[in-house]
Amino acid sequence: MPCCSVRGLNNGATYSLLVGSGIKALGGTYRNLCNPETNTVTATMSTGKIIFYEDRNFQGRSYETSSDCPELTSYLSRCNSCRVESGCFMVYDRSNFQGNQYFVRRGEYGDYQRMGMSDCIRSCRNIPMHRGNFRMRIYEKENFGGQMHELSDDCESMTDRFRMNDMQSCNVMDGHWLMYEQPHFRGRQMYMRPGEYRNMRELSMHMGSNTVRFNSMRRILDSCY
Template sequence: MDDTISIANTFTRSLFGMNLVASFDFQIIFYEDRNFQGRSYETSSDCPELTSYLSRCNSCRVESGCFMVYDRSNFQGNQYFVRRGEYGDYTRMGMSDCIRSCRSIPMHRGQFRMRIYERENFGGQMHEMMDDCENMMDRYRMSDCQSCHVMDGHWLLYEQPHYRGKQMYLRPGEYRNLSSMGGTPGNIRWQSMRRIMDSC
């Protein structure tokens, strides 16, 4: 018996009030053990609880599209951006536990725009961004970003300059307190950010 559990590759996705039909745009396969061993589960959409399908998840392979994977259920905890490729060991993603949930990232075509704020609730310095920033201190003389408003596009925040360290995925919306989101430790300072381009 084939031990791969799969769901339909064609699905209806709701995005910004529009229904888009996507086919084979997103494809990720999760494996129970490291290096793509053991039972597997294949999906094309968000999954808030992978343990509904696998007893554990220690590696994954992205066939197409971009995803965020999380080490806690319901898109919480440490998160890591994955694009087409192989990820044979969850510990190399900076996760404290196995992969427990995943979220697909829609392709965005058009401008990118985000306002970042030095303090929570949109306080302190404010800067509007339309491109990547590899070092927030060097560019804006800001030591931290505690809140933001994403107007256009999908973005990744990084704990360290030059796109290193822990990550956080942001889609359009208002984020009044980044330190309280998704089980992220409150002492993290976000130091760099980049756009998630449709080339992924």
């Protein structure tokens, strides 16, 4: 059987794999698009698996996914517990990735109320693994105004570290981050992926409040997976 070289899209490493209709390796599933004539392959790796259950403590009907799901009620009448078998996800108590957010990693979550959610889980987002540098700039005012500070590590208290009482915009340049409402990684959470966020108050409105202020930030490291 011929062999192809494949580059993992999540970690950049190159592996030698046998050609077939599909390849499973490194805890993820690769979709094999290998051309045996050129020994080249295009592959995507799906990392992570989460199972949602209608009732608390993993009872009732279930739905399993490895990707983003904007509307879980398309598959279950409700969702009151979940089990993460691999990877990391954000779960939300409103559809379309809105409402209260909660970060989940490998483990069991038997009751949505213990996650600080006001309603059952209604949507979820897969968080890709990032290996490399982390970099984010935070700004005192909207549209990247006011004082600016650049982060490449966790920040337990923005107020103590930078003497900033508010952060109204940010630019996530590298890596995936979690924002927390209170110092020392407590309180409500918000998942931040690479991109420009010009108005944090508008974002917090998607959480059901325009008064959420974030005071600590943490990197989602590959050790979480």
